[in-house]
Amino acid sequence: MSRPPSRLDLAVVPTAVERAVWLDGPATAVWIKRDDCSSPIYGGGKVRKLEWILANPPYADARPVVSVGGTGSHHLLALALFLRSQGRELHSWVFEQPWTPHVRQNFAVLVSLGVRLWPVRTRARIPLAAMAYYGWQRPPVLGTYMAAGASTALGCFGFVEAGLELARQIEAGELPHPDEIYVTAGSAGTSAGLILGLALAGVRTRLHLVSAVEKWAFNRALLRLKLRQAHAALRAHGLREAETRTAAAWIADAGLTIAIDHQQLGGGYGVPTEAARAACELGRANGVGFETTYTGKCVAALRAQEGSARGAARNVLLWNTHASNDLSGWIAADWRERSPIMVPDAPG
Numbered sequence: 507m508s509r510p511p512s513r514l515d516l517a518v519v520p521t522a523v524e525r526a527v528w529l530d531g532p533a534t535a536v537w538i539k540r541d542d543c544s545s546p547i548y549g550g551g552k553v554r555k556l557e558w559i560l561a562n563p564p565y566a567d568a569r570p571v572v573s574v575g576g577t578g579s580h581h582l583l584a585l586a587l588f589l590r591s592q593g594r595e596l597h598s599w600v601f602e603q604p605w606t607p608h609v610r611q612n613f614a615v616l617v618s619l620g621v622r623l624w625p626v627r628t629r630a631r632i633p634l635a636a637m638a639y640y641g642w643q644r645p646p647v648l649g650t651y652m653a654a655g656a657s658t659a660l661g662c663f664g665f666v667e668a669g670l671e672l673a674r675q676i677e678a679g680e681l682p683h684p685d686e687i688y689v690t691a692g693s694a695g696t697s698a699g700l701i702l703g704l705a706l707a708g709v710r711t712r713l714h715l716v717s718a719v720e721k722w723a724f725n726r727a728l729l730r731l732k733l734r735q736a737h738a739a740l741r742a743h744g745l746r747e748a749e750t751r752t753a754a755a756w757i758a759d760a761g762l763t764i765a766i767d768h769q770q771l772g773g774g775y776g777v778p779t780e781a782a783r784a785a786c787e788l789g790r791a792n793g794v795g796f797e798t799t800y801t802g803k804c805v806a807a808l809r810a811q812e813g814s815a816r817g818a819a820r821n822v823l824l825w826n827t828h829a830s831n832d833l834s835g836w837i838a839a840d841w842r843e844r845s846p847i848m849v850p851d852a853p854g
């Protein structure tokens with residue numbers, strides 16, 4: 507199989523890089539990578555992954571897909587919307603996360619789109635949803651399982667490309683060489699892909715991976731595993747640089763350094779923090795959307811770092827992985843009646 511895998515044309519790329527003076531600190535000039543505008547259907551980071559995943563086995567046929575996430579999962583939402591455009595069904599094992607207005611809206615869209623749900627109360631109970639799915643609540647046609655966050659080896663290819671895309675934008679002078687890049691992390695596919703893409707292009711920078719999940723869920727060991735898997739897939743598909751050098755060698759040769767930051771997690775996955783809420787407010791006032799589960803915490807990390815920054819001025823890039831699409835038009839009037847779980851009214 508030493509050929510490049512197929513790819514669907516779902517994302518509108520390259521996404522713009524813009525100056526974000528409103529995020530500057532005393533010693534930082536900030537740019538923002540507008541992946542929030544990466545698709546008229548559903549942008550953000552997920553569409554970059556799905557371009558590759560949905561074009562290749564085992565997901566390239568007409569069968570349903572089954573995957574897993576929180577009630578506000580951007581991954582499930584992206585998957586539901588893009589599978590729908592292919593006339594296909596999504597089955598989801600979902601756990602409840604704090605019901606912020608954003609989470610409630612995402613869940614309303616999932617229900618309205620007719621996604622079939624196997625719900626459980628907490629993340630720890632996801633194995634129960636899987637058991638029900640394959641056992642006593644088995645659907646007539648089983649879906650092909652897709653890992654959380656679409657962080658398969660092929661999914662990472664989307665962000666390898668994204669890293670190369672940014673390198674071209676630096677080369678073209680659309681932004682100065684970034685001393686630091688901030689991006690948020692969950693299932694690690696975004697981070698692993700971006701690391702490989704930036705390293706392959708020789709972009710010397712410090713990558714801050716701001717975790718939206720607990721240490722047991724995102725950590726160096728998981729990142730190393732994803733890096734190895736994505737690198738092996740690149741090699742299997744015939745990328746010469748992957749045959750001759752390991753991922754670790756790419757990273758070392760490029761002078762790329764990686765920091766993992768769990769400081770903004772607050773009360774846990776999906777639990778809003780004051781700093782993330784403030785980041786969302788600031789974004790709104792400046793025409794850029796964030797949310798409190800992932801990107802708000804990433805912006806909060808950037809701002810916290812700025813507060814303590816000293817010394818020479820640095821150029822910083824914030825990668826906005828949140829989709830800015832207005833999804834309210836998808837919400838059916840009767841979504842609450844169709845929902846298999848009770849959704850509280852009060853804003854979270």
Ligand SMILES: Cc1ncc(COP(=O)(O)O)c(C=O)c1O
Binds near residue numbers: 580690691696801
């Ligand atoms: C908006 C947003 N940004 C970033 C991420 C993290 O990406 P990954 O799961 O590849 O680490 C997610 C994951 O769901 C997300 O929804």
